[in-house]
Amino acid sequence: MRARVFVTLKPSVFDPQGTTVAEALHALGYAAVKDVRQGKYFELEIDAGSEDEVRRLAAEAADKLLANPVIESYRIEVS
Amino acid sequence: MKFAVVVFPGSNCDHDAYHAVTHVLGQDAAFVWHKDTSLKGADAVILPGGFAHGDYLRTGAIARFSPIMREVRRFAEAGGPVLGICNGFQVLLEAGLLPGAMLRNRSVAFQCEHVWVRVEQTDTPFTVACRQGQVLRIPIAHGEGNYYAEPDVVERLEKGRQVIFRYTTAAGEVTADANPNGSVGNIAGLCSERRNVVGLMPHPERACELPLGSADGLAILKSAVTSVAQGALAAAR
Numbered sequence: 514m515r516a517r518v519f520v521t522l523k524p525s526v527f528d529p530q531g532t533t534v535a536e537a538l539h540a541l542g543y544a545a546v547k548d549v550r551q552g553k554y555f556e557l558e559i560d561a562g563s564e565d566e567v568r569r570l571a572a573e574a575a576d577k578l579l580a581n582p583v584i585e586s587y588r589i590e591v592s
Numbered sequence: 593m594k595f596a597v598v599v600f601p602g603s604n605c606d607h608d609a610y611h612a613v614t615h616v617l618g619q620d621a622a623f624v625w626h627k628d629t630s631l632k633g634a635d636a637v638i639l640p641g642g643f644a645h646g647d648y649l650r651t652g653a654i655a656r657f658s659p660i661m662r663e664v665r666r667f668a669e670a671g672g673p674v675l676g677i678c679n680g681f682q683v684l685l686e687a688g689l690l691p692g693a694m695l696r697n698r699s700v701a702f703q704c705e706h707v708w709v710r711v712e713q714t715d716t717p718f719t720v721a722c723r724q725g726q727v728l729r730i731p732i733a734h735g736e737g738n739y740y741a742e743p744d745v746v747e748r749l750e751k752g753r754q755v756i757f758r759y760t761t762a763a764g765e766v767t768a769d770a771n772p773n774g775s776v777g778n779i780a781g782l783c784s785e786r787r788n789v790v791g792l793m794p795h796p797e798r799a800c801e802l803p804l805g806s807a808d809g810l811a812i813l814k815s816a817v818t819s820v821a822q823g824a825l826a827a828a829r
Binding site: 522578583584 | 649653691692693696738774
């Protein structure tokens with residue numbers, strides 16, 4: 514099964530890269546883009562018995578390595 | 593005394609640190625590979641600058657799992673002096689040996705320049721040879737040195753006098769313009785609660801000889817020598 518892990522900076526944390534990307538989009542004329550938050554995306558192929566187990570392992574990986582809990586939060590999708 | 597300089601794949605200031613403590617300060621030093629499991633009897637440990645593991649994932653995120661880090665943690669927990677410089681500071685943050693995290697610089701640029709750094713506290717093994725309020729001219733070279741911690745953590749750090757270096761003007765004033773990367777509270781360096789683990793973004797090892805533009809960084813490395821010589825490790829405090 515595949516777990517998709519989306520890691521993003523917490524809303525309270527300033528994102529200099531996202532802000533720069535937003536400014537670039539504005540320079541391209543996309544005035545409608547109000548804000549950009551940049552993050553990371555991981556695809557984990559996980560061999561486990563159930564969807565719950567895949568989700569549990571992906572969350573463990575995110576807690577221990579993929580995300581830094583001081584500045585980031587994450588969301589997991591399993592398929 | 594003897595320094596251990598830890599070498600991760602991608603470290604690039606390891607030789608600068610080695611040069612500063614041996615050729616300039618006249619101390620003994622040994623390189624320790626990140627897969628080693630011994631600090632070779634060192635009295636102090638330096639985690640040098642660079643790009644450990646290519647900065648993959650996050651700065652310091654992979655280095656924290658290197659086998660030598662178990663020894664570094666043990667050494668730190670026993671009160672031994674540990675200095676993380678730039679990427680070494682980032683490794684200490686990821687390893688949880690110091691609180692907080694690094695964000696991309698506010699400018700989104702790699703900042704490589706001399707800055708002014710004020711010594712806030714002198715009761716650590718890496719500031720004992722400095723004067724309180726002394727303003728040092730030391731270079732920075734980083735893309736991710738924008739120190740961040742939750743407000744309650746920052747408050748705790750300030751209360752515990754754990755902020756030991758701050759970006760200031762040459763006159764020692766804390767201003768927004770003197771802050772090269774956006775760090776909260778102009779924080780350039782921290783120490784642990786026990787005060788023996790120190791991390792800073794500026795590179796003292798690159799400012800140890802006048803022909804290099806400044807010798808102000810020497811006071812930081814010399815502090816370790818003084819501290820070890822006096823047996824005044826922070827463990828006692």
